Amino acid sequence: MALSKDRIVEAAIEILDRDGESALTFRTLAARLGTGSGALYWHVANKNELLAAGADHVIAGVLADVATAATPQESIRAIALGLFDALEAHPWVGAYFAYAPWTALMRIFESIGGQVQELSVPERLQFDYASALVHYILGVAGQNAANARLFPGEIDRTAFLAAVADTWTRHDAADYPFVHQAAAQLRDHDDREQFLAGIDLILAGIGRAP
Amino acid sequence: MALSKDRIVEAAIEILDRDGESALTFRTLAARLGTGSGALYWHVANKNELLAAGADHVIAGVLADVATAATPQESIRAIALGLFDALEAHPWVGAYFAYAPWTALMRIFESIGGQVQELSVPERLQFDYASALVHYILGVAGQNAANARLFPGEIDRTAFLAAVADTWTRHDAADYPFVHQAAAQLRDHDDREQFLAGIDLILAGIGRAP
DNA sequence: ACCTGAACACCGTTCAAGT
DNA sequence: ACCTGAACACCGTTCAAGT
Numbered sequence: 089m090a091l092s093k094d095r096i097v098e099a100a101i102e103i104l105d106r107d108g109e110s111a112l113t114f115r116t117l118a119a120r121l122g123t124g125s126g127a128l129y130w131h132v133a134n135k136n137e138l139l140a141a142g143a144d145h146v147i148a149g150v151l152a153d154v155a156t157a158a159t160p161q162e163s164i165r166a167i168a169l170g171l172f173d174a175l176e177a178h179p180w181v182g183a184y185f186a187y188a189p190w191t192a193l194m195r196i197f198e199s200i201g202g203q204v205q206e207l208s209v210p211e212r213l214q215f216d217y218a219s220a221l222v223h224y225i226l227g228v229a230g231q232n233a234a235n236a237r238l239f240p241g242e243i244d245r246t247a248f249l250a251a252v253a254d255t256w257t258r259h260d261a262a263d264y265p266f267v268h269q270a271a272a273q274l275r276d277h278d279d280r281e282q283f284l285a286g287i288d289l290i291l292a293g294i295g296r297a298p
Numbered sequence: 299m300a301l302s303k304d305r306i307v308e309a310a311i312e313i314l315d316r317d318g319e320s321a322l323t324f325r326t327l328a329a330r331l332g333t334g335s336g337a338l339y340w341h342v343a344n345k346n347e348l349l350a351a352g353a354d355h356v357i358a359g360v361l362a363d364v365a366t367a368a369t370p371q372e373s374i375r376a377i378a379l380g381l382f383d384a385l386e387a388h389p390w391v392g393a394y395f396a397y398a399p400w401t402a403l404m405r406i407f408e409s410i411g412g413q414v415q416e417l418s419v420p421e422r423l424q425f426d427y428a429s430a431l432v433h434y435i436l437g438v439a440g441q442n443a444a445n446a447r448l449f450p451g452e453i454d455r456t457a458f459l460a461a462v463a464d465t466w467t468r469h470d471a472a473d474y475p476f477v478h479q480a481a482a483q484l485r486d487h488d489d490r491e492q493f494l495a496g497i498d499l500i501l502a503g504i505g506r507a508p
Numbered sequence: 509a510c511c512t513g514a515a516c517a518c519c520g521t522t523c524a525a526g527t
Numbered sequence: 528a529c530c531t532g533a534a535c536a537c538c539g540t541t542c543a544a545g546t
Contacts, residue, residue: 091529114520124531126522131529135520183396186440188448193441194466194477201476215480215487220496224430227437230396231403238398256404266411267404270425277425286430289503296502301510324539334512336541341510345539512545519538526531 150174160206175229179236182229360384370416385439389446392439
């Protein structure tokens with residue numbers, strides 16, 4: 089089968105998802121596609137464009153799948169959760185956002201911002217509100233990406249949280265009282281629920297704003 | 299002068315700040331310190347530890363400088379602004395957080411969480427609240443890092459925002475109505491104020507929560 | 509204990525040469 | 528127009544050898 093940008097990007101995503109970011113090189117990618125590494129450059133300008141296309145593909149897919157709900161608030165929760173799940177399944181996308189987000193970032197802004205417009209809030213505040221939601225989502229995504237890198241291949245949620253909590257209690261409790269208190273809750277908290285609690289906090293703030 | 303981990307980390311920070319992330323290699327760092335690249339490995343395990351120490355140094359410095367204010371809310375704003383300014387001056391730190399945050403992340407959690415404890419909110423919710431604030435801060439930091447990479451060396455704020463706004467309006471307004479509306483505001487908005495508006499939104503949500 | 513600097517095993521990217 | 532694969536200019540990291 090002939091090479092194409094789409095085929096290359098899809099193969100890259102497979103490698104990134106299965107073996108992690110460090111496994112993606114033009115050599116491994118070319119080998120997987122049964123071609124030479126130079127051939128890829130006919131379809132893709134460079135590695136950054138490859139990652140941008142991969143991230144964009146993932147994000148576009150998620151946002152297309154999210155169904156609009158009864159209220160803007162519910163829709164925002166649905167979009168946020170869809171992104172959370174996708175970025176957890178593809179942690180390299182979360183890390184990518186600190187590099188060169190481009191179109192993927194615009195898609196997220198558009199999706200969230202469109203729902204913010206549906207809330208009855210003044211137009212001049214809509215950008216601030218959407219920005220708060222989007223940056224919060226990306227912050228969580230970045231941390232999930234970091235965690236995925238620190239404990240690669242960790243599947244068992246409980247073991248994973250216990251490992252993170254362990255690193256949080258390795259320091260002196262006198263120096264880090266809050267972190268120690270939080271570590272206890274960390275062990276049996278639900279990432280997804282905590283993420284949603286943050287979204288609700290921002291939505292509550294929006295609802296209350298003058 | 300003899301080599302030491304501190305001297306190495308400080309020299310690394312200087313290179314990162316002045317010439318960007320791509321300029322930091324063990325060869326350039328060794329040359330700057332007048333030594334061989336292998337010598338650095340006697341003091342630093344690898345590049346990741348070098349970046350971790352650099353990020354930790356920056357974050358610890360900022361948090362130590364932030365004065366506690368009259369109210370926890372004011373203190374949280376001060377910490378957040380301190381981090382915003384520092385991460386804007388050192389964008390590589392913001393990008394680093396999507397990699398292996400370690401102690402720098404704990405410092406931020408402790409600093410923010412300590413103030414959240416001062417708010418009169420139930421203990422079981424404090425972790426969620428601190429998490430929302432920290433992730434929001436890191437999300438903004440990550441985007442600032444990405445922007446710094448996209449428009450390297452850009453000093454003029456107006457030109458910078460105009461450049462970002464241009465990329466936001468390059469797509470069809472029919473496909474991206476919200477992004478187009480936001481681009482107009484983007485041109486003359488204040489990053490720092492918008493960042494603070496997000497913090498206030500979360501604080502308002504916390505104040506309102508049951 | 510600490511430093512040197514060459515060597516190793518990689519990268520992303522280019523490019524003459526092929527079809 | 529598209530692909531090959533060797534070559535180039537780098538990396539991070541290691542390690543025998545020095546002091």
